[in-house]
Amino acid sequence: MEDSVTVLRPSRPVTIRNDETLGAAVRLLAEKGLGALLVLDANNKLVGILTERDLLMDVIGHYENYETLPISRFMTPSPETVNSGDTLAFALHKMDVGGYRHLPVVRDSRPVGVISVKDVIRHVSQLCKE
Numbered sequence: 001m002e003d004s005v006t007v008l009r010p011s012r013p014v015t016i017r018n019d020e021t022l023g024a025a026v027r028l029l030a031e032k033g034l035g036a037l038l039v040l041d042a043n044n045k046l047v048g049i050l051t052e053r054d055l056l057m058d059v060i061g062h063y064e065n066y067e068t069l070p071i072s073r074f075m076t077p078s079p080e081t082v083n084s085g086d087t088l089a090f091a092l093h094k095m096d097v098g099g100y101r102h103l104p105v106v107r108d109s110r111p112v113g114v115i116s117v118k119d120v121i122r123h124v125s126q127l128c129k130e
Contacts, residue, residue, distance in 0.1 A: 003091040005082055008123055010105045010113025013038045016071065018047050022059060023067030025050055036102040038111045039075045045109045047077030051102060082115070083108045088123075091115060 015038045016025055025037055029052060039048035054074055059066045081104045082091045091103055095117060105113035 001092070002087050003089060004085050005091050005115055007088070008115050008119040009113050010084075010119070013042050013104065013111040013114050015044075015111065016050070018040070018070075018072045018075070020071050021067060021088060022055070022069045022071060022119045025071050026055065029055075033040050035116070038104050038114065039071055040058065040111070044051070046081065046104055046106055046111050048072070049079040049102065049104065050075040053101070071112070077106060083107065084112065088120065092120060095120075106110065 001071065001118060014028065014034055016028060017105050018039050018041055028037060029035075032072050035053075036049055036051040039044055039050055041047045048071070050071055054076065058074055059069075063069060080098055080100060082094065084105055094100065095103060101117045104111045105117050
């Protein structure tokens with residue numbers, strides 16, 4: 001648990017601009033088979049995260065024509081993040097307390113990766129095999 005989050009080999013972040021629509025976000029999530037998109041501003045700084053949970057809880061069934069609605073209205077603004085030097089224990093604590101399944105890994109407010117609960121479970125499974 002004292003290893004840095006880099007042992008999880010954070011996946012490359014898939015991003016979308018904050019002025020895009022939910023339709024574009026849904027297509028990107030489906031195309032890439034992801035559970036979360038990182039939302040960037042015009043300066044490529046992280047300003048939010050949009051997850052499949054956001055879509056299921058706040059959009060689907062509430063809006064008939066959601067495809068044209070702005071991402072910025074439904075994303076989680078200023079998401080919790082970790083740095084690549086942060087420990088697994090620190091990241092897991094953030095995930096547990098916040099109920100998050102995805103955490104952006106950032107450097108200078110710019111995303112460099114994403115870690116997920118699935119990544120942590122995979123890592124712990126590998127340790128158990130050893």
